[in-house]
Amino acid sequence: MIENQMRDFRIKKLEELKNLKLEIYGRRFLKTNISEVKEEGNFKIAGRIMSIRAHGNASFADIVDSTGKIQVYFRKDIIGKENYEIFKKIDIGDIIGLEGEVFKTKTGEKTILVKNFTILSKSLRPLPEKWHGLRDVEIRFRKRYLDLIMNESVKDIFKKRVEILRYIREFLNSKGFVEVETPMMHPIPGGAEARPFITYHNSLDIELYLRIAPELYLKKLLVGNFEKIYEINRSFRNEGISTLHNPEFTMLELYSAYGDYEEMIEITEGLICFLSDKIFGSNTFEYQGKKIDLTSPWKKIKYTDIFKEIGISNFRDEKIVDKKIEEYNIEIENDDTIFDKLEKIFKKKIQPLLINPTFIVGYPVEISPLAKIAKDDPTITERFELFIGGIEIANAYSELNDPIEQLKRFEEKFKDVDDKKKKIDYDFIEALEYGMPPAGGLGIGIDRLVMLFTNSCSIREVIFFPLLKPKNE
RNA sequence: GGGCCGCUAGCUCACCAGGCAGAGCACCGCCCUUUUAAGGCGGGGGUAGCAGGUUCGAGUCCUGCGCGGCCUACCA
Numbered sequence: 001m002i003e004n005q006m007r008d009f010r011i012k013k014l015e016e017l018k019n020l021k022l023e024i025y026g027r028r029f030l031k032t033n034i035s036e037v038k039e040e041g042n043f044k045i046a047g048r049i050m051s052i053r054a055h056g057n058a059s060f061a062d063i064v065d066s067t068g069k070i071q072v073y074f075r076k077d078i079i080g081k082e083n084y085e086i087f088k089k090i091d092i093g094d095i096i097g098l099e100g101e102v103f104k105t106k107t108g109e110k111t112i113l114v115k116n117f118t119i120l121s122k123s124l125r126p127l128p129e130k131w132h133g134l135r136d137v138e139i140r141f142r143k144r145y146l147d148l149i150m151n152e153s154v155k156d157i158f159k160k161r162v163e164i165l166r167y168i169r170e171f172l173n174s175k176g177f178v179e180v181e182t183p184m185m186h187p188i189p190g191g192a193e194a195r196p197f198i199t200y201h202n203s204l205d206i207e208l209y210l211r212i213a214p215e216l217y218l219k220k221l222l223v224g225n226f227e228k229i230y231e232i233n234r235s236f237r238n239e240g241i242s243t244l245h246n247p248e249f250t251m252l253e254l255y256s257a258y259g260d261y262e263e264m265i266e267i268t269e270g271l272i273c274f275l276s277d278k279i280f281g282s283n284t285f286e287y288q289g290k291k292i293d294l295t296s297p298w299k300k301i302k303y304t305d306i307f308k309e310i311g312i313s314n315f316r317d318e319k320i321v322d323k324k325i326e327e328y329n330i331e332i333e334n335d336d337t338i339f340d341k342l343e344k345i346f347k348k349k350i351q352p353l354l355i356n357p358t359f360i361v362g363y364p365v366e367i368s369p370l371a372k373i374a375k376d377d378p379t380i381t382e383r384f385e386l387f388i389g390g391i392e393i394a395n396a397y398s399e400l401n402d403p404i405e406q407l408k409r410f411e412e413k414f415k416d417v418d419d420k421k422k423k424i425d426y427d428f429i430e431a432l433e434y435g436m437p438p439a440g441g442l443g444i445g446i447d448r449l450v451m452l453f454t455n456s457c458s459i460r461e462v463i464f465f466p467l468l469k470p471k472n473e
Numbered sequence: 474g475g476g477c478c479g480c481u482a483g484c485u486c487a488c489c490a491g492g493c494a495g496a497g498c499a500c501c502g503c504c505c506u507u508u509u510a511a512g513g514c515g516g517g518g519g520u521a522g523c524a525g526g527u528u529c530g531a532g533u534c535c536u537g538c539g540c541g542g543c544c545u546a547c548c549a
Contacts, residue, residue, distance in 0.1 A: 004482090004483065004518080005482095005483090005500070005501085005517070005518050006483060006499075006500050006501090006518085007483090009500065009501065010500095051509080051510090053508045053509060053511050053512095054505085054508095054511090055505055055506055055507085055508065055511075055512090056504070056505040056506065057505080057506050058505090058506035058507080058508090059506090059508085060507075060508050060509065060511085062509080071508085071509070073506095073507075073508090075506060076506075077506075091500090092499080103507095105507050105508075105509090106507050106508090107507080107508085107509080109507090109508090109509075111507085111508095125483070126483045126484075126499055126500070127483085127484080127499085128483075128484040128485080128499090129483085129484040129485055129497085129498050129499065130484090130498065130499080130510075131484095131485075131497090131498070131510060132484070132485040132486085132498085133484085133485085134484070134485090135484085135485065135486095136480090136484085136485090136541090137541065137542060138480090138540070138541045138542080139484090139541095141541085142541095146484095150484090192549075193548080193549060194548060194549080195548080237548075238548095239547070239548040240474090240546080240547050240548060242545095242546095242547095242548090243543085243544095245548075331545090331546070333546095333547085339549095340549095343549070347549095363549095367549075385549085392549080395549075458542095458543095468540085468541080469539090469540065469541090470540095471539085471540055471541090
């Protein structure tokens with residue numbers, strides 16, 4: 001614990017106040033929201049003191065609560081000598097409750113003339129400086145509460161995040177989807193390709209994995225006759241951290257029985273346009289200086305065609321792909337498959353150009369182990385990924401519901417893995433064998449969606465407490 | 474994992490020509506009953522991220538480490 005002079009002063013004031021038999025860390029306080037204080041009348045409010053302008057026997061202070069800010073005025077001749085002495089021991093950062101009459105100052109500012117007040121919480125540490133606020137990025141993330149107190153725009157981002165989540169639920173509920181919860185601790189990590197976090201259950205004596213995706217459990221619910229379901233919650237991936245990746249992140253997954261990926265396109269467009277309308281009142285907005293237009297219908301490009309456009313006539317021809325890798329000066333790993341290489345070309349050359357919403361459709365079956373193959377081409381799947389502002393936002397497909405085909409895909413995927421029996425989720429296959437209806441499935445990265453709608457350049461700006469290394473003092 | 478940048482008072486930042494470590498806000502004391510970046514006078518506060526090295530002398534130069542940011546890579 002860091003001790004410093006300013007904290008000592010505040011501890012001293014705290015002791016002095018306690019000696020007056022005052023309860024400094026208070027209790028329930030019935031109050032009016034500051035935003036609801038009228039132009040005249042008597043009001044009880046509570047909040048944090050953000051500044052004090054003392055004038056000897058009278059003082060102004062600014063008080064904020066979650067709804068707004070208001071000036072209050074303490075006068076010795078109104079509250080009395082003893083109470084004014086107590087007021088003088090109040091510091092910036094303290095939380096107080098007060099009651100008083102609204103009036104207008106000479107300059108016309110709405111102000112509450114305090115009749116009585118009570119300290120509800122004493123702050124022992126000084127807040128960051130009032131003009132510049134808190135800028136240090138590391139402190140902003142480690143002590144997000146200070147960031148939220150000091151930086152209005154940060155608070156606005158998180159308020160908007162809350163709104164977006166509420167509107168997503170509103171939209172999906174109105175379409176007959178029900179919200180469900182499935183396990184976050186999985187005996188076998190599935191539904192995506194990432195490395196999992198490993199944990200351990202003591203009394204069962206088993207290893208468990210924090211889920212990398214809820215997909216397989218949600219599909220078991222389709223088997224269980226749920227038809228339209230969604231889950232909005234955390235997934236965990238033990239991978240690198242970047243402006244687009246936090247180890248724990250929030251994903252929406254949605255399944256619609258008897259639907260397909262075309263239906264998912266409709267839902268995705270509908271949902272994101274609905275959100276844009278609610279947030280901006282418009283279907284255009286700006287992201288990082290780029291104008292984004294959500295006017296329907298959104299562009300669709302076939303996976304094969306994007307590579308044809310840059311001269312890869314057959315994306316399964318490794319020689320052509322290798323030539324492009326060299327031409328674009330892209331670094332590759334020894335164990336990169338042709339699809340890894342294609343992905344790298346896509347990320348470097350195509351993705352940054354996908355500013356307006358664009359569906360890339362028809363991904364190869366090799367990299368889509370849970371998706372149904374296209375009707376007219378067994379090498380590709382009924383699948384899309386959605387890009388907006390150069391960011392991957394969504395991934396969806398017609399769900400593979402053929403258990404024999406699904407098992408084959410798993411076996412193919414894990415053919416080079418030693419203990420593939422441990423990797424393949426036979427419970428899931430068994431569920432499919434009871435019969436899963438054809439279905440469309442969709443995953444949307446909620447954090448990234450919030451980034452778009454709040455014009456944030458990093459995922460850390462839209463997650464209250466992004467993961468940082470602990471700092472030893 | 475690699476590259477670049479940052480780390481100085483509670484906060485925001487100077488000082489970098491190697492020569493006593495500074496400012497504003499915040500804080501403490503005094504004055505002040507309509508201020509709002511209130512004002513006036515006086516004052517306190519520092520292991521310059523950490524550890525080494527070079528030097529008569531290091532916040533400043535060098536090396537290593539830590540934490541963070543950006544880029545890159547990994548990762549659908």
